Amino acid sequence: MRYAALLLTGLAALTVTLAVTVQAGQGESDPKSTTTVTPEPAAKTEASPTAEATPEVHRAVVPGLAGDWRPERCSANIPYPCLLPITQLTVTSADGESSVTLTVEIANRSDQRQRGLMFRESMDELAGMLFVFPGDRSGGFWMRNTLIPLDIAYLGADGTVLEIVHGVPLSLDILTPTQPYRYTLEVNGGWFERQGLGVGDVVAIPAGVEAR
Incomplete structure (x- = not known):
């Protein structure tokens, strides 16, 4: 009986030891089952389309103003x-x-001739613009972005008025003369008639005025 009691006591102790070992094992992490979580890279920002650069404006003071x-x-x-x-x-x-x-203002560069009298809301009666070209040409003018009516006089190399056309504000019609010209004089609409001047009269081109 004493031997049997000792045997039972030993089995009970072994059972307790095994239970403790199992519980301890459940609290440990298995190195093989560990998963390393790699952070996802930050989302790549898509570049927005490059906006058209605003033209740089170079400014200069106008003499006398x-x-x-x-x-x-x-x-x-x-x-x-x-x-x-x-x-x-x-x-x-x-x-x-x-x-x-x-x-008159003198438009003797390409950028000046392309701009002309665009965006002007008014012009003095005795004011205008003289367009100077490097040689005779036959292309016409239009009234894009031009807000005031104009008389457009096409002049020969000697300044003679060859033809006068009438520009309607904002019209995109090309006002082409019937013969080549060297200069163009733009004044307010109806100016030539009011002054009693017209085709065959002469514009004195100032010395030194030439295209650049």
């Missing part, structure tokens, strides 16, 4: 008034009996 700043380069798309040289020229009737002197 304090505080009047204008870009040196002209644009046909930006409504800034641009810097143009100014001079006076005289339009004389063919018979020499009458003449009128204008103060």
